[in-house]
Amino acid sequence: MTTPVSFKALIDALKALPGVGPRTAQRIAFELVQRRREEASGLARALETALEKLRSCERCNTLSETPICALCASPRRDPTLLCVVETPADQITLEHSGAFSGMYFVLMGRISPLDGIGPDDVQLETLINRASDGVVKEVILATNFTNEGEVTAHVIGELLEKQGVKVSRLARGIPIGSELEYVDAATVAQAVRERR
Amino acid sequence: MTTPVSFKALIDALKALPGVGPRTAQRIAFELVQRRREEASGLARALETALEKLRSCERCNTLSETPICALCASPRRDPTLLCVVETPADQITLEHSGAFSGMYFVLMGRISPLDGIGPDDVQLETLINRASDGVVKEVILATNFTNEGEVTAHVIGELLEKQGVKVSRLARGIPIGSELEYVDAATVAQAVRERR
Numbered sequence: 001m002t003t004p005v006s007f008k009a010l011i012d013a014l015k016a017l018p019g020v021g022p023r024t025a026q027r028i029a030f031e032l033v034q035r036r037r038e039e040a041s042g043l044a045r046a047l048e049t050a051l052e053k054l055r056s057c058e059r060c061n062t063l064s065e066t067p068i069c070a071l072c073a074s075p076r077r078d079p080t081l082l083c084v085v086e087t088p089a090d091q092i093t094l095e096h097s098g099a100f101s102g103m104y105f106v107l108m109g110r111i112s113p114l115d116g117i118g119p120d121d122v123q124l125e126t127l128i129n130r131a132s133d134g135v136v137k138e139v140i141l142a143t144n145f146t147n148e149g150e151v152t153a154h155v156i157g158e159l160l161e162k163q164g165v166k167v168s169r170l171a172r173g174i175p176i177g178s179e180l181e182y183v184d185a186a187t188v189a190q191a192v193r194e195r196r
Numbered sequence: 197m198t199t200p201v202s203f204k205a206l207i208d209a210l211k212a213l214p215g216v217g218p219r220t221a222q223r224i225a226f227e228l229v230q231r232r233r234e235e236a237s238g239l240a241r242a243l244e245t246a247l248e249k250l251r252s253c254e255r256c257n258t259l260s261e262t263p264i265c266a267l268c269a270s271p272r273r274d275p276t277l278l279c280v281v282e283t284p285a286d287q288i289t290l291e292h293s294g295a296f297s298g299m300y301f302v303l304m305g306r307i308s309p310l311d312g313i314g315p316d317d318v319q320l321e322t323l324i325n326r327a328s329d330g331v332v333k334e335v336i337l338a339t340n341f342t343n344e345g346e347v348t349a350h351v352i353g354e355l356l357e358k359q360g361v362k363v364s365r366l367a368r369g370i371p372i373g374s375e376l377e378y379v380d381a382a383t384v385a386q387a388v389r390e391r392r
Contacts, residue, residue: 003288004261006242006249013242016235018227024215030285031214032243033250033259034304039212040243046202046209047228047240053202054229063229065200089226092199108230 007033059130061123062088062106071104078102080137084127084156086110086144094142102140105130110143111152119155127156131165138166145172203229255326257319258284258302267300274298276333280323280352282306282340290338298336301326306339307348315351323352327361334362341368 007029014025032040056062057069064070071077081102085091086109094100107122131139139160143149157167173191174183203225210221228236252258253265260266267273277298281287287300303318327335335356339345353363369387370379 004250004259004265006246006261007259010242010246013235013239016232016239017224019220019224026285028213028215029246030259030283033246036212037247039209041247043209043212044240044243044247046206047236047243050202050206050225050229051233051237051240054200063200063203063226065202069200087226089222 056108060104060106061108061126062091062104076101079135081140082131082136082138083140083142084153085142086149086152090142090144100140103136107143107152110146110148111155112148113151122152124156124159128159128163131160132163136165138168141167141169145170252304256300256302257304257322258287258300272297275331277336278327278332278334279336279338280349281338282345282348286338286340296336299332303339303348306342306344307351308344309347318348320352320355324355324359327356328359332361334364337363337365341366 010029010033011022011025014020014028015022017025020028032043053065054063055065055067057064057072058067059072060069062069062071066073078101081100082105083094083100083102084105084107085094086107088106088108091104091106094104105127107127109117109122111117111119111122130136139156141153141157143152143156153169157169160167172187172194174180174187180188206225206229207218207221210216210224211218213221216224228239249261250259251261251263253260253268254263255268256265258265258267262269274297277296278301279290279296279298280301280303281290282303282305284302284304287302290296290300301323303323305313305318307313307315307318326332335352337349337353339348339352349365353365356363368383368390370376370383376384
């Protein structure tokens with residue numbers, strides 16, 4: 001088979017997906033044009049619709065089809081609590097926990113000096129303005145507990161405290177349901193220090 | 197975040213890809229609409245073009261943008277040799293080997309009784325007609341060396357031999373560059389029996 005141009009182009013386009021190498025791209029491409037043509041055209045339409053409709057919420061930065069997202073527009077959320085997360089995925093996780101009823105600010109990234117991502121790249125200024133609007137009483141830092149997430153939380157925390165905003169961080173500790181034996185030493189040490 | 201409709205639809209469409217679960221679909225979706233919008237619209241276009249242009253070659257069944265694929269139309273190929281493969285991917289592998297200059301017939305599948313795929317589902321009739329057209333002198337069975345591939349080769353072989361067509365099978369044996377110690381016992385046994 002002299003690979004047809006449009007097929008080669010499809011493989012290349014699939015390779016642009018995160019985590020998809022040349023082999024997987026070829027396998028997916030064959031599957032789509034041979035057996036799953038309907039799914040393939042559904043995917044094409046879904047991509048176009050998503051690209052056309054999705055933008056950033058003007059208040060919290062998350063993905064939204066409206067200028068202000070449903071959550072930011074909701075009168076049922078507590079506007080005095082502002083939770084800072086790295087991504088919409090983290091936001092979904094927090095929502096699923098059912099433990100938070102305030103507002104969000106989604107950084108759409110994290111500060112990562114090694115990757116050349118500084119404070120300007122995660123819209124810190126917008127966040128600071130939002131946090132010091134007089135309505136927000138407490139900012140909860142819910143960035144990840146990775147190195148980059150901790151750096152991000154630290155930088156944001158310092159900036160906000162300078163503005164006199166109350167700042168908190170999600171508790172670190174032993175995950176519920178886990179056996180001590182299998183929890184890493186750093187987490188156990190943290191849990192001992194922050195016991196209550 | 198109350199997940200926007202178009203975003204949920206994109207995740208669902210991505211889940212239709214082989215090997216992509218809900219988690220991966222969500223990760224890919226975020227990546228595409230956040231950071232790789234250009235790649236995302238490129239993928240949508242590539243899918244549409246491929247679906248529009250690609251069809252089956254009327255002679256060999258492989259993916260082609262023309263009624264007869266470039267390989268089937270080539271005057272440089274030997275029309276007396278017909279190689280039967282399961283998929284276009286297998287065809288590509290054989291072409292890369294540089295060892296075959298005949299024509300192909302692509303089954304676009306394999307006989308797999310357990311999955312309810314019988315001889316009718318892999319266009320055996322078309323193959324038999326093609327093989328007994330008077331031009332083809334030898335059919336080389338290059339289906340996979342899996343259970344299903346062997347069954348497929350066996351069924352096709354019997355049918356063709358009834359028509360008086362000469363049939364061969366790719367040689368089984370030790371892969372080049374491999375150390376005996378790490379080759380599975382069945383392959384070694386086969387290589388001993390078929391030594392030459």
